[in-house]
Amino acid sequence: MNVLVIGASRGIGLEFVRQYRADGARVVATARDDAGLARLQALGAQPLRLDVCDAASAAGLAWQIDGAAFDVAIVNAGVIGSRTTGLQTPDADEFDRVMRTNVLGPMRVLPLLADALAPAARVAVLSSRMGSIAERAAPGAWLYRASKAAVNSVLKDASLVLQGRATCIAFHPGWVRTDMGGPGADLDVGDSVAGMRRVLASLVPADNGRFFNFDGSAIAW
DSSP, X not given: OEEEEESOSSHHHHXXXXXXXXXXXXXXXXXXXXXXXXXXXXXXOEEEEOOTTOHHHHHHHHHHHTTXXXXXXXXXXXXXXXXXXXXXXXXXXXXXXXXXIIIIHHHHHHHHHTTSEEEEEEEEEEOOGGGOSTTOOOOSSHHHHHHHHHHHHHHHHHHHHSTTTEEEEEEEOOSBSSTTTOTTOSBOHHHHHHHHHHHHHHOOGGGTTEEEETTSXXXXX
């Protein structure tokens, strides 16, 4: 199996690399800094430097993955921003940082995958249940919620463009004990990633453009 993980320096992305490598997959994975690249290399992955917030860096990814024939591609890079509880307006810098990472980043990366996928590939964007409008019952971290609702739209459009070539889905990884999720989260990162890998392995073309929980249950947009 040939796997690409975008945003793999730590947390969920790094765990994807660890588990796929443990199963013998060839893995290409990206990180922004030397420490992240070293962690990927130590796991036996091919490390590539990428900052999805930098246009030149993203453009440079294209030639490095062209024709790679990935069976699985996972777009994981993301940030949470301020953990607001109400309608606190974000400042412009924070808005730009969250939206550039969580929305513009995938919009830069997904077009590059078109010529880098194997037939019947699986493509996943790491979203969040917090981006679901239909299931929303609380306003916390509303900038993050807005960014994940937007990336769900991006994934849906990508699924229409890549239909017939790949099955594209959005994932909610659960509330995971990572630097982003915090120590009080209810799910171990290994269990989250193992669940998402099972879902990816079981996808069929009819799943294209859907939104899944890490355990395979469907989430409404």
